[in-house]
Amino acid sequence: MKKITLYTLLIYLAMLIIGIIASARIVSLVATKGDYYRGDFDTTKVITEDRIFNVNFEYRTGIRGNIYSDENDLMLSTIYIYDLYWYPSQVIDSLKFMHNLDSLVSIFNEVNPRVSKKEYFKIIQNALIDHRNQYNKAVNKTKSEDKQIKNEGINELNKLKNQYKCIKISKATKSNEWVTQEHWDKIRSLFPSKTAYHGGCKVDKRLIHKNVYNNTASATIGYLNTQHSSKYTDSIVYAKGIEGYYDSLLAEEKLVFRKLYANKVLIPLRENRRINPKNGCDIITTINLDIQRITENALNDQLKAINAVWGCAIVMEVQSGEIKAISNLSRTSEGVYEETVDHAVTESYEPGSTFKLITLMAALESGLVDTSTMVKCEENRVFSLKRAFEISDNDGLYNAAKLAYPQIYDYFVAITNMSLQKDLRIEVAKAQTPVLTSKTQREVDYVNVTHGYSIKVPPIYMLAYFNAIANDGKYIQPILVKKIRYPHNKVIDKYAGVINPRICSKSTIRKVKACLESVVTHGTGIRARDENYKAFMRDTSVDVKPLIAGKTGTAFIYDDKERKYSETVKNASFIGYFPSENPKYTCLIFISGTSLDGGYVAAPVCKEIAEKIVNRDKEIAWSQTGKGIIANTPFTKFAHIVDLNKIYKELGYRMNYKVGNDWVMVNNVNQNKELNVEKRNLKKEYLARQLYGANAKDAVYILKKNGYNVIVNGIGKVAKVSFNESTATVELKN
Numbered sequence: 001m002k003k004i005t006l007y008t009l010l011i012y013l014a015m016l017i018i019g020i021i022a023s024a025r026i027v028s029l030v031a032t033k034g035d036y037y038r039g040d041f042d043t044t045k046v047i048t049e050d051r052i053f054n055v056n057f058e059y060r061t062g063i064r065g066n067i068y069s070d071e072n073d074l075m076l077s078t079i080y081i082y083d084l085y086w087y088p089s090q091v092i093d094s095l096k097f098m099h100n101l102d103s104l105v106s107i108f109n110e111v112n113p114r115v116s117k118k119e120y121f122k123i124i125q126n127a128l129i130d131h132r133n134q135y136n137k138a139v140n141k142t143k144s145e146d147k148q149i150k151n152e153g154i155n156e157l158n159k160l161k162n163q164y165k166c167i168k169i170s171k172a173t174k175s176n177e178w179v180t181q182e183h184w185d186k187i188r189s190l191f192p193s194k195t196a197y198h199g200g201c202k203v204d205k206r207l208i209h210k211n212v213y214n215n216t217a218s219a220t221i222g223y224l225n226t227q228h229s230s231k232y233t234d235s236i237v238y239a240k241g242i243e244g245y246y247d248s249l250l251a252e253e254k255l256v257f258r259k260l261y262a263n264k265v266l267i268p269l270r271e272n273r274r275i276n277p278k279n280g281c282d283i284i285t286t287i288n289l290d291i292q293r294i295t296e297n298a299l300n301d302q303l304k305a306i307n308a309v310w311g312c313a314i315v316m317e318v319q320s321g322e323i324k325a326i327s328n329l330s331r332t333s334e335g336v337y338e339e340t341v342d343h344a345v346t347e348s349y350e351p352g353s354t355f356k357l358i359t360l361m362a363a364l365e366s367g368l369v370d371t372s373t374m375v376k377c378e379e380n381r382v383f384s385l386k387r388a389f390e391i392s393d394n395d396g397l398y399n400a401a402k403l404a405y406p407q408i409y410d411y412f413v414a415i416t417n418m419s420l421q422k423d424l425r426i427e428v429a430k431a432q433t434p435v436l437t438s439k440t441q442r443e444v445d446y447v448n449v450t451h452g453y454s455i456k457v458p459p460i461y462m463l464a465y466f467n468a469i470a471n472d473g474k475y476i477q478p479i480l481v482k483k484i485r486y487p488h489n490k491v492i493d494k495y496a497g498v499i500n501p502r503i504c505s506k507s508t509i510r511k512v513k514a515c516l517e518s519v520v521t522h523g524t525g526i527r528a529r530d531e532n533y534k535a536f537m538r539d540t541s542v543d544v545k546p547l548i549a550g551k552t553g554t555a556f557i558y559d560d561k562e563r564k565y566s567e568t569v570k571n572a573s574f575i576g577y578f579p580s581e582n583p584k585y586t587c588l589i590f591i592s593g594t595s596l597d598g599g600y601v602a603a604p605v606c607k608e609i610a611e612k613i614v615n616r617d618k619e620i621a622w623s624q625t626g627k628g629i630i631a632n633t634p635f636t637k638f639a640h641i642v643d644l645n646k647i648y649k650e651l652g653y654r655m656n657y658k659v660g661n662d663w664v665m666v667n668n669v670n671q672n673k674e675l676n677v678e679k680r681n682l683k684k685e686y687l688a689r690q691l692y693g694a695n696a697k698d699a700v701y702i703l704k705k706n707g708y709n710v711i712v713n714g715i716g717k718v719a720k721v722s723f724n725e726s727t728a729t730v731e732l733k734n
Helices: 002-037 094-099 101-111 117-142 147-161 181-190 241-245 289-306 352-365 385-390 394-404 408-417 443-450 459-470 506-522 531-536 603-616 628-632 641-651 684-690 696-705
Strands: 045-047 052-061 074-086 165-169 201-211 225-227 235-237 254-262 265-267 282-285 310-317 323-331 374-376 382-384 481-485 491-493 498-500 549-559 564-578 585-594 636-640 663-669 675-679 709-714 717-724 727-733
Touching: 074 181, 094 101, 101 117, 101 165, 101 181, 117 147, 117 165, 289 310, 289 323, 289 585, 289 603, 310 459, 310 603, 352 385, 352 394, 352 408, 352 443, 352 459, 352 506, 352 549, 352 564, 374 385, 374 394, 382 385, 385 394, 385 506, 394 408, 394 443, 408 443, 459 506, 459 564, 459 585, 506 549, 506 564, 549 585, 549 603, 564 603, 585 603, 636 641, 636 696, 641 663, 641 675, 684 717, 696 709, 696 717, 696 727
Parallel strands: 709 727
Antiparallel strands: 045 052, 052 254, 074 165, 074 201, 225 235, 254 265, 282 481, 310 323, 310 585, 374 382, 481 491, 549 564, 564 585, 636 663, 663 675, 717 727
8 A cells, every 4th residue: 555655656746847847848938939939030030059940921812703694694703723833853753754744745735835745845854864964963962071062962952952944824814825723633633642743743823713705795894904023923903894893892802821830840820720811702793694695696797797897785774774785896806806895884986976866855855946846957958857867967956956055055054954974883994984075165066066076975875875765764874783792691782873863854755755766767777677567567557666766876987197087987876775665675786997877787786686685585575566476476497396386386376387297487477367387398408508597406306317417516596507528517696
């Protein structure tokens, strides 16, 4: 018993002594090296008697917010791009490296095609041989007994460790020159490693935004720029479009934290326990991808057809103010049209004859002029004001304004009272506002302003004003952002602000609407007549109105070098709303660098967009005219009779065709108000022509049935079929 007590006492005394020594040591460390263990020293390295303290600073960032369409489809996503380097010193397994060198060189050539595979082989082999020779020399020096030579060898080895070959620095503004995650995954699969180096390769990664749909509204959504640096990687700047406007909300949080090492052992710091950078907010735009695709394709086709310099098109929802589509296409040096400049929002132009709408409204608001007032027009003709507006007569509109406002000052006061000059606060970086005041107050300026010269207005402002007419005088802000979604799922809804609840009297709105319809039915906008109106315009039993009501515009472009207006090059435009009876959308088409008028080149684009939107919008299609849905039949160029029968039966149509196993087309309505169905006889030698207008599913089925392998490109209906031996290539287009 005594022995046990003695042993216990000895153990207790030993533990007490150890505790006293440990406590003394801790007190000593806190007193002498406490600041070092907390990282509280000015330099990055401190050497004490028995320890080396190092401090490194590292960045930790959240993820930048994304931009979505109105239906939550991703439009602008955050991705990583890489800068790729190769270090000869980090090639550990030489045999494996040489075995996979062909594959590695192929990847290098893929990310940087400017250097051939042969050149890469030479660069790598020479670098390996040179590194091996220098390494052997440095190792021999470290074995020397001479301290100076030995230190030289150590320094040379450290330098060799940091030598690298730069394979590719990704240019942030050129997506075809990025080193992507896919490239890096290929390299890692060739050379698996637990370190940061794979086959000697290492990457530095950067977060950037990429437009998912390439050209889709990219000039308005925004694209990145770079600030050049001769020493470091170019810094990324978001200064354009919606992304530039909301940069502070989209931006991720960036935090700097310290890492403390004592004799190369990481010391946890209390300040680093809760470092968790916040992600950026997501932006949900008003852009509808279906309407955007319709708008973009229609504009692109027209620009190609007339070889214009650039064009823009916008579709706005009348009551909500939401921009459903916005396309800005400019001709590049390669002759293709791409989104490079946001002409619709960030630039201003002389609107031309579309501004006559404002002149007409101002004249009617005076109470001294009516649409039936006879005015002197060009070539000494006399027409009613309504007819002068229909044919876009410059003198007629000026003389009407002169009758209402003898002085130019009074005219400017009148249009100012209608709020056109007010800032709409468009949610785009560097958005422009109208310049409505002419430089002088001469009579020639009065003449010019009444038909859209000597002033500058961004296209989106003209669209918003026509939208106010469609909205019964309520002038609202066009909006591009629907919601802002914060990182913790808090959502803020955005709504259009009301600029002016009533820009003019109800009677003026009613008269102006009638004039805008007349422009399309009897005036310069006849090429905007829809197919339904043209089919029934001679049917006096029904009051059929045009799908679109709007105004054409043409303005000669001012040549700054010549200091005069061009005699041939114009800006051509058309602005209208549809359906004219109960407007749901307003559309603007603006084409620059053409010799043709707005009625010829812009009005047909608006017509195409309107008809396609109406066909996809059941609410409009079922209520368009007094003839009911039969007058708005969605005709079919190519389909199987069984499928068509199910669809048309569901919609309430009658067909004059017995259901069998045929491929047919529906092209019009007969006198008995039945769908006129025609059989399409398919023959192998005529397939390219006969499949025009078919959907992809039917085209693939028929071609495969005829023994072809099928390649499908694009979206929409069949626009072209080409054959190469046993392969058929189908081009689709909306």
